[in-house]
Amino acid sequence: xxxxxxxxxxxxxxxxxxxxxxxxxxxxxxxxxxxxxxxxxxxxxxxxxxxxxxxxxxxxxxxxxxxxxxxxxxxxxxxxxxxxxxxxxxxxxxxxxxxxxxxxxxxxxxxxxxxxxxxxxxxxxxxxxxxxxxxxxxxxxxxxxxxxxxxxxxxxxxxxxxxxxxxxxxxxxxxxxxxxxxxxxxxxxxxxxxxxxxxxxxxxxxxxxxxxxxxxxxxxxxxxxxxxxxxxxxxxxxxxxxxxxxxxxxxxx
Amino acid sequence: xxxxxxxxxxxxxxxxxxxxxxxxxxxxxxxxxxxxxxxxxxxxxxxxxxxxxxxxxxxxxxxxxxxxxxxxxxxxxxxxxxxxxxxxxxxxxxxxxxxxxxxxxxxxxxxxxxxxxxxxxxxxxxxxxxxxxxxxxxxxxxxxxxxxxxxxxxxxxxxxxxxxxxxxxxxxxxxxxxxxxxxxxxxxxxxxxxxxxxxxxxxxxxxxxxxxxxxxxxxxxxxxxxxxxxxxxxxxxxxxxxxxxxxxxxxxxxxxxxxxxxxxxxxxxxxxxxxxxxxxxxxxxxxxxxxxxxxxxxxxxxxxxxxxxxxxxxxxxxxxxxxxxxxxxxxxxxxxxxxxxxxxxxxxxxxxxxxxxxxxxxxxxxxxxx
Numbered sequence: 001x002x003x004x005x006x007x008x009x010x011x012x013x014x015x016x017x018x019x020x021x022x023x024x025x026x027x028x029x030x031x032x033x034x035x036x037x038x039x040x041x042x043x044x045x046x047x048x049x050x051x052x053x054x055x056x057x058x059x060x061x062x063x064x065x066x067x068x069x070x071x072x073x074x075x076x077x078x079x080x081x082x083x084x085x086x087x088x089x090x091x092x093x094x095x096x097x098x099x100x101x102x103x104x105x106x107x108x109x110x111x112x113x114x115x116x117x118x119x120x121x122x123x124x125x126x127x128x129x130x131x132x133x134x135x136x137x138x139x140x141x142x143x144x145x146x147x148x149x150x151x152x153x154x155x156x157x158x159x160x161x162x163x164x165x166x167x168x169x170x171x172x173x174x175x176x177x178x179x180x181x182x183x184x185x186x187x188x189x190x191x192x193x194x195x196x197x198x199x200x201x202x203x204x205x206x207x208x209x210x211x212x213x214x215x216x217x218x219x220x221x222x223x224x225x226x227x228x229x230x231x232x233x234x235x236x237x238x239x240x241x242x243x244x245x246x247x248x249x250x251x252x253x
Numbered sequence: 254x255x256x257x258x259x260x261x262x263x264x265x266x267x268x269x270x271x272x273x274x275x276x277x278x279x280x281x282x283x284x285x286x287x288x289x290x291x292x293x294x295x296x297x298x299x300x301x302x303x304x305x306x307x308x309x310x311x312x313x314x315x316x317x318x319x320x321x322x323x324x325x326x327x328x329x330x331x332x333x334x335x336x337x338x339x340x341x342x343x344x345x346x347x348x349x350x351x352x353x354x355x356x357x358x359x360x361x362x363x364x365x366x367x368x369x370x371x372x373x374x375x376x377x378x379x380x381x382x383x384x385x386x387x388x389x390x391x392x393x394x395x396x397x398x399x400x401x402x403x404x405x406x407x408x409x410x411x412x413x414x415x416x417x418x419x420x421x422x423x424x425x426x427x428x429x430x431x432x433x434x435x436x437x438x439x440x441x442x443x444x445x446x447x448x449x450x451x452x453x454x455x456x457x458x459x460x461x462x463x464x465x466x467x468x469x470x471x472x473x474x475x476x477x478x479x480x481x482x483x484x485x486x487x488x489x490x491x492x493x494x495x496x497x498x499x500x501x502x503x504x505x506x507x508x509x510x511x512x513x514x515x516x517x518x519x520x521x522x523x524x525x526x527x528x529x530x531x532x533x534x535x536x537x538x539x540x541x542x543x544x545x546x547x548x549x550x551x552x553x554x555x556x557x558x559x560x561x562x563x564x565x566x567x568x569x570x571x572x573x574x575x576x577x578x579x580x581x582x583x584x585x586x587x588x589x590x591x592x593x594x595x596x597x598x599x600x601x602x603x604x605x606x607x608x609x610x611x612x613x614x615x616x617x618x619x620x621x622x623x
Contacts, residue, residue, distance in 0.1 A: 013540075014442070014499050020449035039540055060438075062540040063566070087441035106441055107448035 006121055009052035009080060010036045011043040011069070013061040017106065021056060021085070024110050031117065040064025041148060041159050044072045047080055048156040054120045055080040056104070059093060064147050064159075067093070072150045075157055075187070081120035145196040149177055151184035158184060162200065166233050168193050168209040180232070204228050204239045204247060218247050276340075276351070276410050279333040285326070292325035293318055295402070320366060324399065327358035348411075352403055359399035363392050419588075426584040439496075439529065446499045461498055464491045474521060479589070482556070483515035489524035489547070496532055503542025504532065513549040517556060518614045520585050526578040527560040527607055535562025535605060551613060558609040564600070579607065586611055 008031055012018045018036050025031045034050045037043040041064045047055055055073065059066040070082045084093045084103040093103045101120050104112055148159040164180040170190040177186050194201065194209055201209045216229040218239060226239035228247065239247060277284050296318035304310050331354040332339075339347045367388050443465055450458035471488040474480075486508075493506050506528070524547065531545045543563035550557050579598055586594035586609070594611035 014446070015501055016446045016449035016499060017442075019453060020445065023449075023452060060537070062538050087445060088436075088438045106445040108445075 005030045005032045006054055006117055007032050007034045007050070007052045008117075009034055009043065009046055009050060009055045011038075011040075011055060011061070011066065012058040012085065013038045014058075017058065017085075021108065021113075024108065024113055028110065028114050028117070040066060040069035040072075043069045044150070044157055044159055047073045048076055051076075051078050052080045054101075054117060055082050057082055057084050059084050059086040059089065059103075068146050068148070071146070072148065072157055072159060075150050075152060077155055081123060083116050083120065145200070149186055149188065149193075151177065151186045153184075160184065162197065162211075163213070165211050166214050166230050166235075167204075167211060167237060168201070169237075170207045178233075178235075202247065202250060204237055204243055206240060208237050210237065212250070215247075215251060218244060218251060220244075276332055276336055276414065278336065279329040280336070285329055288325045288329045289322065292321045296321045320362065320395075323362045323365075324359045324395075327362060328355040328403070331355065331358055348407060351407055352400070355403040356396055356399055359395050360392070363395045367391065422584060422588060426581065426588060436529065436533070438533075442499055443495050446495075450498065457498065461495055464495050467491050468495065468525070471525070472522065479518040480521050481515065482513055482517045482519050485519050485521065485524055486510060486513075486515075488522070489528050492525045492528055500532070500536065500542065503539070504536050505542070505544040507544060507546045507548075509546065509548035512551060513556065513558075514551055514613060514615075516615055519556070519611070520582075520589055523582060523609065524558065524560070526582065527558075527609075530578050530607075531560050531562035531605075535564065538565040539563065540566065554613045555610055556613050559606060561601075561604045561606045564603055564605055582609070 008025060010018050010021050010025075010033055012021070015038075018038075022033055022036075025033055034052050035046045037046050039061050043055065043057065043066075044064075046052075055070075057066040057070060061069075066084055066086075070084070073079050073082060081101045083101050085106055085108060086093065086103060087106045090103060090105070101123065102116050104116060146162065148161050149165070151158045151160060160177055160179050166178045166180070168186075168190060169176050169178065174185045175188055175190055175193070177184050188196075190207065190209055194203055197209075200212055202212055202215070204210050210228060210230065214230045214232060216231045218226055218228050220226050226241065226244040226247075227236040228239050229236055279285065279288070296314060299317050300310060300314040303313055332351060335350065335354055339351060342350065443461070447458050447461050447465070450461060468488065468491050471491075490508075493504075497504055497506075528545065528547065535545065536543050546559075546561045548559045548561075579596060583596040586596065590611050595609070597608045599606055599608075
């Protein structure tokens with residue numbers, strides 16, 4: 001590959017859409033399509049592996065959508081410049097973040113694609129990470145929260161499906177996510193997670209947030225301390241006295 | 254008067270299947286003026302009719318109008334207060350309550366007149382001409398006339414209300430028809446697919462452009478409110494062909510419609526919006542795609558159509574619900590087949606199922622005897 005060429009990752013769930021973008025990029029010249037993905041989590045993985053300069057990211061995709069993928073990508077040490085592509089619903093992008101490089105309307109015009117890529121080339125990587133951490137405003141926009149949480153693993157991101165998370169726990173500095181395949185440190189605060197996943201997780205203690213789907217039972221030991229038992233997991237989490245009653249009620253429902 | 258602002262909002266409520274008596278807002282100045290006019294004219298009619306009996310015409314008119322204005326405005330006030338409960342009661346109860354209220358007002362005003370007559374507090378000797386002498390005849394006559402006039406008025410208000418409701422329903426259906434038209438999302442995605450195909454597969458691109466043209470022609474068809482079932486299914490198939498290009502292997506549609514009477518007249522744009530919903534909500538959010546089943550059967554003289562699609566994958570994000578298409582179909586069917594059609598949507602197992610039922614009607618030209 002020539003050092004001057006822009007390295008682009010193409011993400012769209014529709015094959016004809018990817019095909020057309022690939023052809024347009026080919027005709028623009030001096031651009032290398034380093035990879036293609038058909039959904040958000042695949043896109044985040046490839047973005048970490050291939051370190052593209054630019055990611056052309058479809059907004060509406062099954063599974064993880066483009067907006068969430070962009071948010072995860074921003075956590076990468078060298079995040080790509082994200083350019084959203086969309087057929088119609090630009091309001092979602094505009095609400096997402098004004099600092100995204102931009103968006104392209106499908107069918108994409110070659111001139112606009114070129115102009116956007118040139119703008120992306122001018123921006124340094126550090127400016128791009130500004131897209132990250134838009135937590136607060138997101139909570140009410142996406143009632144269900146993200147589909148995945150991201151943990152940094154060196155240069156890469158590890159995406160953990162929220163549906164496989166047993167619990168989040170926090171000590172002074174870090175938040176740990178305990179999930180089906182182990183545990184990882186993540187950068188989200190417990191408070192932000194509680195807000196984002198209010199419908200799916202429940203606070204059992206000052207420092208722990210448990211996935212409601214895995215709640216099995218609440219029990220009390222000889223000293224009067226309450227514990228919560230989780231399905232699939234041989235661990236007991238301390239429950240604060242204040243929250244024990246609430247939790248019991250929730251289990252009965 | 255209070256309450257009139259809230260009452261204005263009532264017509265925008267979705268039409269409930271069982272509804273009470275919808276009356277004009279008697280709290281509003283317009284309705285009060287109308288009541289005054291109607292009452293005065295009726296008093297004139299009664300006085301003119303009685304003129305031959307030798308009574309002084311002007312005196313008769315004055316006392317009749319005075320009495321009727323009291324009853325008319327009293328009834329309007331009563332109906333004004335009762336408007337909201339009347340709108341929610343079952344129709345027979347509402348009619349009984351409204352009649353009861355009006356007759357009570359008449360009885361009270363009559364009693365008041367009799368009381369005045371017997372006490373003669375005016376200082377002037379109450380003449381026979383001004384106040385009635387035979388209380389029970391007076392009462393009975395007033396209540397009799399009142400009951401007839403009130404019944405006629407209620408009947409009139411009921412018919413007028415129904416007519417207005419129907420006009421509103423039609424207007425709303427038209428608005429919804431505009432809203433339910435092909436999603437912009439679909440149009441632009443299709444354009445994108447065609448843009449890709451023009452280079453890679455020109456023949457397929459040409460086919461897609463023709464399909465898109467046919468689909469829009471069907472959508473823009475304003476004149477014909479009904480088409481044959483065969484035409485309707487063809488529009489849905491065209492829609493499927495366009496989506497197939499875009500979604501490829503992710504979309505499978507099973508058509509089980511061979512038992513349907515293809516010449517039956519159906520409202521246009523019945524199946525295509527349902528198929529569009531099924532794909533938009535059921536297939537697109539699924540990475541692995543899925544199967545949409547369109548099936549239909551004739552049950553006696555009722556046509557049943559069913560569209561089923563898988564639910565979004567667990568953990569996946571479902572597109573926010575859009576019931577406009579269903580509401581629109583429901584409204585149009587209710588206009589065409591009042592009380593004889595149904596649109597049901599439900600979750601059955603891991604599928605979302607929409608069922609339509611409506612009467613089988615062949616070409617109205619050939620079956621005009623119906």
